[in-house]
Amino acid sequence: MTQHKLILATDLDGTFLGGSDAQRKALYDSLNARQDALLVFVSGRDIDFIRELVREPGMPHPDYVIGDVGTTVAQGRDFVPMPQVQDAISRRWGDSGARVKELLKDEPGIELQPTPFERRVSYYYDPALLRPETLTKIEAAGFDWLLSAETFLDVLPKGVAKGPTLLRLVEELKLPSDRVLVAGDTLNDLSLFETRLKGVAVGNSEPKLMQAIDGFDWVYRSPHPGAAGIADAIRHFDMALEAA
Numbered sequence: 001m002t003q004h005k006l007i008l009a010t011d012l013d014g015t016f017l018g019g020s021d022a023q024r025k026a027l028y029d030s031l032n033a034r035q036d037a038l039l040v041f042v043s044g045r046d047i048d049f050i051r052e053l054v055r056e057p058g059m060p061h062p063d064y065v066i067g068d069v070g071t072t073v074a075q076g077r078d079f080v081p082m083p084q085v086q087d088a089i090s091r092r093w094g095d096s097g098a099r100v101k102e103l104l105k106d107e108p109g110i111e112l113q114p115t116p117f118e119r120r121v122s123y124y125y126d127p128a129l130l131r132p133e134t135l136t137k138i139e140a141a142g143f144d145w146l147l148s149a150e151t152f153l154d155v156l157p158k159g160v161a162k163g164p165t166l167l168r169l170v171e172e173l174k175l176p177s178d179r180v181l182v183a184g185d186t187l188n189d190l191s192l193f194e195t196r197l198k199g200v201a202v203g204n205s206e207p208k209l210m211q212a213i214d215g216f217d218w219v220y221r222s223p224h225p226g227a228a229g230i231a232d233a234i235r236h237f238d239m240a241l242e243a244a
């Protein structure tokens with residue numbers, strides 16, 4: 001068994017995929033060069049997007065993926081679903097998709113995202129038009145909602161988000177939690193920081209996330225954007241390659 005010095009559980013858009021091309025390449029090269037790092041993508045994206053993404057030359061392949069805002073969990077080269085974590089989420093969601101779409105079909109300021117959903121339903125929202133009553137309605141129906149980047153509204157099974165699913169994965173794999181570093185940039189990453197695992201909010205983080213993590217002293221605020229912020233945090237927490 002490899003002893004992992006770094007278990008990087010990172011958001012994609014704006015975080016792992018953020019920063020300049022040179023900053024991204026530097027992080028990806030450093031991860032590809034080490035055997036003592038475990039990589040987990042934790043994203044609002046679905047597996048199809050990530051399958052395409054890892055075809056890009058130089059892009060590190062994640063060991064595990066938590067996709068669809070914490071509702072999908074997969075492992076390995078072929079993104080094989082992990083029933084030991086995912087089944088509980090499926091049971092909680094049941095076949096709520098149609099019900100959620102029906103419930104929200106006439107609500108102003110939201111538009112369904114063009115993605116096939118399994119254990120969630122996601123919309124684009126207009127901050128000027130979205131009504132608080134819409135969110136109340138979602139809660140009353142027994143679901144969680146999540147707003148992020150002033151753009152995305154996710155309807156999720158109650159209690160499910162990126163952070164709780166990551167904790168379940170860490171527990172399932174018996175990973176040393178003090179070696180985990182979470183990274184994010186928007187409010188849908190807040191639940192990652194609420195785990196109290198070591199964290200980095202990258203330099204381009206949205207102001208609402210920065211406000212929400214006020215007082216979280218286990219989260220490092222990097223001045224550097226995206227991938228450069230992650231590389232900075234790896235040094236900050238002394239999780240860089242041995243002898244580096």
Ligand SMILES: [Mg+2]
Nearest residue numbers: 011013014185
């Ligand atoms: Mg992001």
